[in-house]
Amino acid sequence: MTVSIHRDSVTSAAARFLRPVLYFHAVLLVALAVVLFFAHAVPLTQREPILATRVGDLFLAFAAILVLVARGYQRDRRWLLVPILVLLAEFLNSVVQLVIQVSGSTIPTDPMLIPPLLINLVFLVYYAIACRGIATADSAPSSTS
DSSP: HHHHHHHHHHHHHHHTTTHHHHHHHHHHHHIIIIIIIOOOOOOHHHHHHHHHHHHHHHHHHHHHHHHHHHHHTOOOGGGGGHHHHHHHHHHHHHHHHHHHHHTTTSSSOTTHHHHHHHHHHHHHHHHHHHHSSSSSSSTTTOOOO
């Protein structure tokens, strides 16, 4: 009983702060796109400027999607599946790259792998927990009773 109450309070608290977290995530993506990919502030983006610009475009697109999710998730929590699936794919990609690095393979991987892996994991877990805390049409109290 206590575990259930604690879990419910965590999920409802996560759901309560979901919109600001989605907006923060979007702002973070825009900042990363501008600094890392458009301004070519790191050596990798300086060596591959065209690819860097395209990755920056994807960051901006995902930021726009997060803003749309922030506006629509209260009507339908399935909106949260979009960032959850994108982050899950990116997290799994990072795990595969980590396995390649640890195995000593000669396949090229991202040398700055750990920060995005951890950031994506934090947002992924948060969105999954918050999704559980959002009331659905069948779980909300009915106004007819």
